[in-house]
Amino acid sequence: MPARTRHIRAVAVTLGCASMALALSVPAQAAPQPRHHGAGIERAVLPAGDGWAAAEGSTTGGADAAPEHVYTVTDRAELVAAFEEAGDAPKIVRVAGTIHGNSDADGTPIGCEQYETGGYTLEKYLAAYDPEVWGTGRTPEGPLEDARAASAKLQQAAVNVRVPSNTTLIGVGENPEIIGASLQVRDVSNVIVRNISFEDTYDCFPQWDPTDGSAGAWNSEYDNLVVYGSRHVWVDHNTFSDGDRPDSGQPHYFGQVYQQHDGLFDIVRGADLVTVSWNVLKDHDKTMLIGNSDGAGATDRGKLRVTLHHNLFKDVKERAPRVRFGQVDSYNNHFVATRAGSYGYTYGIGAESRLVAEHNAFTLAGGVDRATVLKKWSEAPLTAENNYVNGRRTDLIAVHNAGVPGEQLTEGAGWTPGLRTTVHHPRAVPVLVGLKAGAGRASGRR
Template sequence: MRTFGRHARLTATAVVCGTTLALATLAAPAQAGTGAGSGASTGTTGRSAERAALAPGDGWGSAGTGTTGGRAADAGHVFTVTTWAEFRAALAKAAGAPSIIRVKGTLDALSDEQGTPRTCADYAAPGYSFAQYLADYDPAVWGYENPVSGEQEDLRAASAKQQAAQIMAYVPANTTVVGVGRDARILGGSLQVRNVDNVIVRNLTFEDAYDCFPQWDPTDGDVGEWNSEYDNLVVYGTTHVWVDHNTFTDGRRPDSAQPRYFGRLYQQHDGLLDLVRGADLVTVSWNVFADHDKTMLIGNSDSAAADDRGKLKATLHHNQFRNVKERAPRVRFGQVDTYNNHYVAERPENFGYSFGIGIESQLVAEKNAFTLGAGVRPATILKKWKDAPVTTADNYVNGRPVDLLAVHNAEIPEETLRPDAGWTPTLRTAVDPPRAVPRVVDAGAGAGKLR
């Protein structure tokens, strides 16, 4: 096993992404876990969390050749990392060979090669000033008719480019990225799974992938918006992916604590998990998505039919969506199966919708449970963006069966949705009765639950 850590006995040097990183190697074998998962169905095969493969029949990720990640990794392709620099070095070393990358402790993406934290100011281009940016593009000065341009916008874009180079990490094919123990965390980082095949991500807390340099767009809506980049995890043009037993959260920097400029929230977060641009055959199971706005896109553009039509097939099961405002998920084009998920929305001011019905989408939503606080209307669980059929069956709201489609169409007739997504999911393992879903999912979902 190769171990990247401060206490390794041997050190070497590698150059990754133009940056020289200190690496360490250790000959001891990787420490294996003792079990696969929690809840009614673990969805795993294999002797440990890091050697697990997605079980046959467990969602779209199991179709075709299935998803095995780095299960076949030899001793030379098992890495343990304790800093962000070591993590990116390990990804480069993996290079598509079956590999396991074990994350230990917190990897701070905004940190130097030794793991010492840095700040947004360290990535600002010379001459960039947020105060000057606000002065230059104040709507009282700039107006709302034209996108921002000029020196400060150019410097903001240059700053953003420097941050992106630091916080993005690219996961190669045939790789398992897995947290060690109960407290493995990626802080401020954005994992990019782009144009590869066969990737597993398990047992990690993804926290606060925030944009240091959001862009003001005065033309976004009637009164403008701040728009940010960086999802915690992006699956882009990739096939056979299993995302399991992770926690996604804004954590230390919730939107509720952010300031407002030009009367709009200074939004520093984008999505938590997005499946885009021809991504296909994905299973998302036993995760927690918490305290966030734009949670999950499946298909990121109405104009992406050439990439997405016939793809974006994904299964979401036994996930907890807790106090997320929208996109849980929002779907375009894909055949998406959502069953046995628990949706918790405590306050109406923090809830927009759960299921977004987009262009050519074929969403099946069955046997899910919703725990809604006072004032949160079941009719708003569905949201129509474009005309497309949807299947809803045997869903429970606050412990009682509710026909989500009928309630939506009755209360929001201007957004009438058609029934019957036109397909029947077959790739399911154990399916829990919806009344049991809150208990089962809340006990088993999220990082730190693997045995």
């Protein structure tokens, strides 16, 4: 075993002897790798004109990485170490195999009990805050809520992984995947994420809030991927899902689903110039926010410029996406709803948004009302032209306004997208996206 590789494992063992949470949050030292066969995909940059991430400069990620800043990582410690070692220098980080966010220093998956502290157990929490005992007029407080929050903080140190500027994070080999980690592209620039399956970023310690809605709700943290306050980001040919922990399989406590997932992929808090292309997002409830608060105008106005194209959204309940403030161009996406009972809406029209949704295809099961494809949250105009529902051209705004007369939408976003690749006919979109979208289907050229 090379000395550099031995050092990686030695550091990981040392970390494993410390507190579990601290071990998870302190990176091992990663070994740089030489350039590999197939460097075309690893050093690919966003093509000119491909969405908002091609505006005001270019998005190149780690394409200019020196050989010593090309890494292959196989566990969480090595992933964090690669980011830490290279810093903001151009870097290529190759994900090989499966990386678990909830894992020990050797990469072995661990369970929620490893984070429990202060006497927290779910059973005790349920007993303490049962509405029959605690009531419904105030949020939980006291020793067990404090213990839940402390336990959640330990998990957060393991789950959240910060991605630096000038990074290409790319899956290599068979079935590269990241399970149970939340990638944070936060306050950086020039990042490319490609060819990875992101699964099941779950919260071990959801908080019960009896005042949330009419019946209370369980609220959780973590998205698979968050772009927060960052510019020039390209997210391409990935797959996002809840993996083996779908919301439909979760238990119910206090009459509500025990919600361990938040979003799949959010773009928030002044993020700007983002292109999201050829991804699969499936089997989830709250899928994607572009802007996460009506009160974030100070950071979000004039930003949140995002392009979504050639993505598959399959059996997602809502937020595909829900938009606030941003000029969002959504074209040539395929939206599939096979279960009418679990469909809420596709596009959420939020505060000061300017959504253009054109040339998309919708395949909706019987029982799904076309009028609910659009959901009005705030007064904001949009453009929705040349979209096809079940193979037929459909005026989504007219159908919505007729079917939901109490929530009239205004036509005309007031801007025309100018940064698009080939625009395909909506009837061709289901086949093209079905053949080419998702992890394992990326290529060096686009």
